[in-house]
Amino acid sequence: MEDVSSLVGASIQCWTNTLSYLWADLLNNIRGVQNLSVGDFPFTSPMPVFSNVKQLELNRLWKSGQFTHFLEHCPALKVLCIDSVDWRVFKSEESSWVEFQSKLIPFCMLTNLTTIKFSKCKGDKSDMEFWGMHKF
Template sequence: MSSARKTIDRLSSLPEELYSHILSLMPTKDAVFELNKTSQVNKFRMHYVNWRVAGDIISKWINKAVALYVCELDIRVFNTDLRSYGSLFEFISGCPILENLSLEISTYCWKKDYNIKIPTLKRLNMKLSTYKLESTYNFCLNVPNLEYLSVDGFLCSFFEMEDLSSLVEYQWLNDLPLPKFANLKRLELKGYNGLGMLPQFLESCSELKHLCIEKDVIDFWKEPSYIPTCLLMNLKTLKYTEHRCYHFDMKFLMLMLGNSKVLKMLTFKRDTNLSLKEKERIIKLPRASSDCEIRFYEIGLVNTCSLTS
């Protein structure tokens, strides 16, 4: 064994801070070689920028990472020409212990049906869009252990969710058909028509405990035909952010406060300051919960006003 190799082998026995400092002073090639031998390193990141990387090189990176039992792999390839998006989903399905997946695809035209069936997946962020409105596709999720789901993008045709029995948090950013979320505890609604879709969400989330609404300027509220179960039994916190107040906002707050029997906190945020008269109107609204506290925040300012009755 060469003296240089002996010197490198001794590095792993040094204190962690000193070991890391020495690695930072070494040439990249030698540092990577040293990291490949030690069991002390759990996370390693290397940023490589090159506009021209052959496809077989990327395949070698992935194969090597799998062989070394890498738990997290982030490869971003821009301006690539995939002959078939089906191959992408085949690659995803080939990850038998995948737990966290972020997927963002923009394409000119979707033409196939796609199925994500990953029993181990726990977190999924999806943004799928097309530049051609007449695109047709079916997108199916079968993820029984999923706990967090975020869906965004301009989606066409059918979006189906077969098994979401473990879901506890869902962020909705588009107008999609809703399944039943039997175990959902936290929900965020943002953007255009988020408030208008709220009745459908409340009816689909019987166990909902925490609700966050960021209302669009031109959003509209439609009162539900009956009181959802989650308001009567489970909802504990409500965060409501608006940018302009209309008469139907007061009707919305009246419904939420008047029927949420176990509500503990209403947080009201606005980008313009509420007058004392407006605050008093909200405070005087009937409350089904005797323990409910109301807090007012002005967006962008540190000062807050906490008022209870």
């Protein structure tokens, strides 16, 4: 990939886990962006630290653990946009909502995070329990 160090924003939809090393290479090359949108992240690969990312949008399908893993690699994050994420996928693997919510948003982020945007909420019990457990 050519030099993309001047890139300010990027949007990626990862619909397949084949050739995951190429996705990992792409993420590494765009690690300097300030605005990042990522959806359908079906694989676990070496994750670069996105030290400049101020705004992150996570959408579509994510597996438990990947969501938090991505957030942990954005230490300067100020704005988090969550779009169409099914919380039931996460809750099914946790023993309680308290344990679940403590793992979803890393504690270190709470000092920088100023805004959370939650889009396309279905308003079901899982959505309401998620927001009820967080005291931002």
